[in-house]
Amino acid sequence: MPESADVVIVGGGVMGCAIAYNLAKEGLKPVVVEKSDIGGEASGSNGGGVRQSARNLKEMPLAMESVRMYGELHEELGMDVEYVRKGNLRLCTNEDEFETLRRSVENQKAVGLDLEMLDRKQVLEINPYIGDMVVGASYCPTDGHVNPFLVTYGFFKRARERGARFCTGEQVREIRLQKGRVTGVVTDKRTLETDTVINAAGVAGREICNMVGLDLPMRPVFSEALITEPYPPLFPQMFGHARGLFYGRQTVHGPFFWGGFVGTEQYIHREGKPLFHYIGPAISKAVIDYFPVLKELHVIRMWSGLIAAMSDGLPVLGFTEEVPGFVLCTGFSGHGFGLAPLIGRLISELVMDCEVSMPINDFCFSRFTKGKEHECTCSGNATCTINTAVCPNKRAFLKNI
Amino acid sequence: MPVFVFVKDVEAILREGKQEILVPEGAKISPAALDLIQERGIRVVRRGASEPLPGQAASEPAAETSDEQTEATGRTGDRDDAVSEDELEAIVDRVIKRLRRIRGETIPPAPEDRPPADDDDMIICRCEEITKGEIKEAIRNGMTTLNGIKRVTRAGMGLCQGQTCQRLVSRILISELGLPPAEVEPSTARAPVRPVRLSVFATG
Numbered sequence: 272m273p274e275s276a277d278v279v280i281v282g283g284g285v286m287g288c289a290i291a292y293n294l295a296k297e298g299l300k301p302v303v304v305e306k307s308d309i310g311g312e313a314s315g316s317n318g319g320g321v322r323q324s325a326r327n328l329k330e331m332p333l334a335m336e337s338v339r340m341y342g343e344l345h346e347e348l349g350m351d352v353e354y355v356r357k358g359n360l361r362l363c364t365n366e367d368e369f370e371t372l373r374r375s376v377e378n379q380k381a382v383g384l385d386l387e388m389l390d391r392k393q394v395l396e397i398n399p400y401i402g403d404m405v406v407g408a409s410y411c412p413t414d415g416h417v418n419p420f421l422v423t424y425g426f427f428k429r430a431r432e433r434g435a436r437f438c439t440g441e442q443v444r445e446i447r448l449q450k451g452r453v454t455g456v457v458t459d460k461r462t463l464e465t466d467t468v469i470n471a472a473g474v475a476g477r478e479i480c481n482m483v484g485l486d487l488p489m490r491p492v493f494s495e496a497l498i499t500e501p502y503p504p505l506f507p508q509m510f511g512h513a514r515g516l517f518y519g520r521q522t523v524h525g526p527f528f529w530g531g532f533v534g535t536e537q538y539i540h541r542e543g544k545p546l547f548h549y550i551g552p553a554i555s556k557a558v559i560d561y562f563p564v565l566k567e568l569h570v571i572r573m574w575s576g577l578i579a580a581m582s583d584g585l586p587v588l589g590f591t592e593e594v595p596g597f598v599l600c601t602g603f604s605g606h607g608f609g610l611a612p613l614i615g616r617l618i619s620e621l622v623m624d625c626e627v628s629m630p631i632n633d634f635c636f637s638r639f640t641k642g643k644e645h646e647c648t649c650s651g652n653a654t655c656t657i658n659t660a661v662c663p664n665k666r667a668f669l670k671n672i
Numbered sequence: 673m674p675v676f677v678f679v680k681d682v683e684a685i686l687r688e689g690k691q692e693i694l695v696p697e698g699a700k701i702s703p704a705a706l707d708l709i710q711e712r713g714i715r716v717v718r719r720g721a722s723e724p725l726p727g728q729a730a731s732e733p734a735a736e737t738s739d740e741q742t743e744a745t746g747r748t749g750d751r752d753d754a755v756s757e758d759e760l761e762a763i764v765d766r767v768i769k770r771l772r773r774i775r776g777e778t779i780p781p782a783p784e785d786r787p788p789a790d791d792d793d794m795i796i797c798r799c800e801e802i803t804k805g806e807i808k809e810a811i812r813n814g815m816t817t818l819n820g821i822k823r824v825t826r827a828g829m830g831l832c833q834g835q836t837c838q839r840l841v842s843r844i845l846i847s848e849l850g851l852p853p854a855e856v857e858p859s860t861a862r863a864p865v866r867p868v869r870l871s872v873f874a875t876g
């Protein structure tokens with residue numbers, strides 16, 4: 272006996288949970304299907320950066336609005352998510368990096384972000400612990416970090432309280448279409464009738480797309496991180512590297528989180544998440560170079576995760592013209608977490624009203640199929656084919672028959 | 673590759689008039705051999721897998737290995753320079769004390785093996801100071817796996833990486849959800865098995 276759902280969300284990571292929360296707030300009863308655990312993949316294992324600086328300029332308005340929302344998130348979720356807004360330093364180790372970063376900082380300032388370039392002396396004033404190799408950094412005071420799992424859990428908890436249903440340990444096997452429209456989702460445990468499916472499956476987003484005959488230029492990129500033993504508070508900032516090779520912070524509980532890339536991360540086997548034996552030592556070496564004071568700390572845990580990297584490094588959001596009822600929200604390419612509260616709201620607006628309060632046209636699926644100069648319909652109803660179960664056009668349409 | 677100790681190996685030991693059998697780390701003892709071992713009151717000494725089976729070595733100077741050495745080879749983590757069990761204990765204590773001092777707290781007693789019912793204040797995870805009540809709340813809020821509980825409450829994320837508390841947490845999970853014990857998946861084990869200094873790790 273098939274069950275029915277207003278909306279089915281594929282993926283119980285931070286995006287899936289945030290969308291479920293926003294839809295449930297509007298009175299819908301979404302069902303989230305998650306193959307492992309809530310926040311069990313990238314949402315539970317990333318660095319928790321909430322960052323605007325060094326983003327693609329197209330993402331900047333979203334990132335700025337999202338940072339504002341993070342400031343109120345603990346109230347909205349009714350719990351502490353360990354959000355710290357104490358700035359982000361992107362470190363340079365030579366003049367070339369400094370020059371490149373300085374130029375990009377100019378562009379970011381031009382779109383309204385408050386950040387500046389600091390020389391070594393100024394960096395030392397903000398953080399006296401950095402190593403000799405650092406020649407300067409960009410500094411964005413409104414950036415910060417958060418406990419990524421608690422954010423995911425907070426959205427999950429709230430969504431559940433408001434009537435969203437979560438099916439964990441359940442894999443989507445098939446998305447049913449009829450005359451090209453979404454009509455249901457088949458998992459390994461049940462069949463759900465629905466006319467709206469949201470693909471928030473992260474690195475599995477490509478597979479989910481394949482189920483409706485679409486494909487995404489996405490590949491999994493491996494990412495490793497380590498955690499040290501706890502230490503009394505040393506510094507509250509988030510750190511990055513000018514070319515993105517190294518990042519991390521001290522968590523509010525005392526342990527330090529450090530992640531890094533050596534350049535071989537995209538050459539992974541599709542299944543499984545091995546640890547490359549040389550990445551841990553490479554990260555450790557970087558930590559000691561950047562923060563010599565930490566060299567006697569013990570590493571207590573390492574893990575890896577997969578990044579859903581898109582060909583252009585930008586997520587894919589919104590409706591697909593090809594398959595009415597199929598909504599995309601994946602491919603965040605390793606910097607989605609900072610956007611999550613806003614994206615949850617926008618995707619919910621899209622499903623409820625066929626309209627979003629901030630443009631997301633730069634992220635539409637058609638950029639791959641039609642090239643950059645196409646007429647975008649991902650975030651509006653210009654050529655509405657009755658995209659979702661609850662959109663106003665559908666309501667009007669149903670009234671007329 | 674599992675190595676078995678068979679009856680013939682035990683018999684070889686008996687023929688030599690010994691009261692001790694050396695078994696490679698990770699090797700299994702066949703049920704029949706185990707019966708024989710128990711029946712004759714032979715002592716089983718576990719040791720590094722690289723050593724040959726006692727029955728297979730014609731003459732065995734290796735059999736002179738003392739118990740301390742056996743301990744040492746059996747207990748090191750996944751790397752030679754990782755700290756030992758005792759050192760780990762010491763680090764755990766040091767860090768806990770350090771954190772307590774910062775927070776100005778006194779030191780609560782270590783958890784009992786079998787928690788009394790309804791004792792929600794009891795510390796289950798010593799490293800992170802997580803109580804039974806907090807774990808029960810996470811379960812009520814929809815976390816149904818050890819990994820999920822670990823991420824929400826931090827129980828199991830501490831220095832010992834759950835070696836002390838994971839068994840207790842899974843027991844709570846079993847009793848709260850009424851699961852058959854076999855359905856509780858162990859939480860994901862993370863390398864390194866023993867804490868290792870950044871400066872040591874950095875050298876590969």
Ligand code: FES
Nearest residue numbers: 797798799830834
């Ligand atoms: S007791 Fe050490 S992690 Fe829980």
